[in-house]
Amino acid sequence: MRKVAVVGAGKIGSTVVDLLAGSGAYEVLVIDQSAQALNGLNPRSKAQTAAMAIEDPQALAKALSDRFAVVNCAPYHLTTMVAEAAKLAGAHYLDLTEDVASSRVVRELAKDSKTAFIPQCGLAPGFITIAAWALAKHFDELHDVRLRVGALPRYPSNALNYNLTWSTDGVINEYCEPCEAIVNGRLREVPPLEECEEFSLDGVTYEAFNTSGGLGTLCQTLDGKVRNLNYRTIRYPGHAAIMKALLNDLGLRNRRPLLKDILENAVPATLQDVVIVFVTVSGMKDGRLMQETYVNRIYAQPVAGEVKSAIQITTASAVCAVVDMLADGKLPQTGFIRQEDIGLTDFLANRFGRYYAPEDQHTAFRTAAE
Incomplete structure (x- = not known):
């Protein structure tokens, strides 16, 4: 079972948790600075939770140290901090951001990374x-x-x-x-x-x-x-x-x-x-x-x-499908991965991609x- 961290327990993050944990293939840790948001998660997911600030990449990296991948569902202004923490922790990184400036920073972080960095994995971009x-x-x-x-x-x-x-x-x-x-x-x-x-x-x-x-x-x-x-x-x-x-x-x-x-x-x-x-x-x-x-x-x-x-379903299922494809070896395991590098046929055949249509x-x- 792969260990995955989801950062952000809002509308999209909670849906990502439900999908990944519900598949039975992932052990999910949910990180959010709001204990109230974490308490609002669906109890059926049986996800682990950690209430902590996520503005400090060094501290966040410690919580991510044993994770296969980090799915960033935090607000766009925290994108680069979570990406830095994932790199420090040696975990694959995926996010949903539409913010152009943040995605450019993520691309720079990916240049010498030993793990995959796949931003913009939602609906649009995605x-x-x-x-x-x-x-x-x-x-x-x-x-x-x-x-x-x-x-x-x-x-x-x-x-x-x-x-x-x-x-x-x-x-x-x-x-x-x-x-x-x-x-x-x-x-x-x-x-x-x-x-x-x-x-x-x-x-x-x-x-x-x-x-x-x-x-x-x-x-x-x-x-x-x-x-x-x-x-x-x-x-x-x-x-x-x-x-x-x-x-x-x-x-x-x-x-x-x-x-x-x-x-x-x-x-x-x-x-x-x-x-x-x-x-x-x-x-x-x-x-x-x-x-x-x-x-x-x-x-x-x-x-x-x-x-x-x-919008919860389309955004969350898209990033979950990419996590699955990464875990199955259908995507490169290092460096910056574009959405154009993701095959449509594989995406739609995926158990999460099938939510799409x-x-x-x-x-x-x-x-x-x-």
């Missing part, structure tokens, strides 16, 4: 990159690669057309930080909440706009190989305009703790959500201009006897990806 790369490999010449992801309430009932479904800090960060993209063949940064577009899917209208971090390392991988590459977050129409007013006109992008307090006390959370994944790739194939698209929806469902939101969609997409 699975969205794996799916896009699988489609992109079908083309002789790439023109446009468009990635769209949204975690949305199924029953929106406020002016924002939104409910809190995951980390408030993470939402604010991706709405505020610059976004990587390739535009007309050139790698550049584009502003968040801009380039808003509308599209319809099965009769429902959505908007999508620039947000930070969703591409992972795909910009670097496809630099010089694609005309346009971008990532945008899906919301219901009207959301971007209100958020721009809050962040720009009222200046709350410079008062993030206040914005977090406002959102968490005014916007209800929900478990009744849907995750929409929409990837479109176009280019030349056998002398013809072609397009391939992958669309999927994932809904809330029970995990280990508790209903988990769709119904079996008929797995089969259809796997056939198209091979």
Whole structure:
């Protein structure tokens, strides 16, 4: 049985614990600075817990010393500290961060590491990159690669057309930080909440706009190989305009703790959500201009006897699948591992990756990806 540490006992961390411990293949230690959060874990997981501060990499490394891998589910501003501790402890490192600056530090830590460093293992970045790369490999010449992801309430009932479904800090960060993209063949940064577009899917209208971090390392991988590459977050129409007013006109992008307090006390959370994944790739194939698209929806469902939101399931199952693939020797065991290095077929065949879509969609997409 592999020993794994999960740092962070929040919405995503607790779901990771349920999945890994529930599989019977992992002995899980959960570390969080909040004893209250640890006490709220599902007792069925039978995970070990440790309440301790995680800002000190040296102290954290001692708690991680006998672990095969560390799954970092802590807030994005603690990413580099947990990564440093994992390296000191000699453990494999995985995280879920969408924060571009933190991921660059993780990449530097991986350069001389004797273990694997695999950041950005969630939904976006994470699975969205794996799916896009699988489609992109079908083309002789790439023109446009468009990635769209949204975690949305199924029953929106406020002016924002939104409910809190995951980390408030993470939402604010991706709405505020610059976004990587390739535009007309050139790698550049584009502003968040801009380039808003509308599209319809099965009769429902959505908007999508620039947000930070969703591409992972795909910009670097496809630099010089694609005309346009971008990532945008899906919301219901009207959301971007209100958020721009809050962040720009009222200046709350410079008062993030206040914005977090406002959102968490005014916007209800929900478990009744849907995750929409929409990837479109176009280019030349056998002398013809072609397009391939992958669309999927994932809904809330029970995990280990508790209903988990769709964003919890998609984020947690993705990183758990990568842990499994690492343990099975299907991924390199040292250095920096990109999401593009993870095979889609292996991912979807994994016991955790199977949470990602119904079996008929797995089969259809796997056939198209091979």
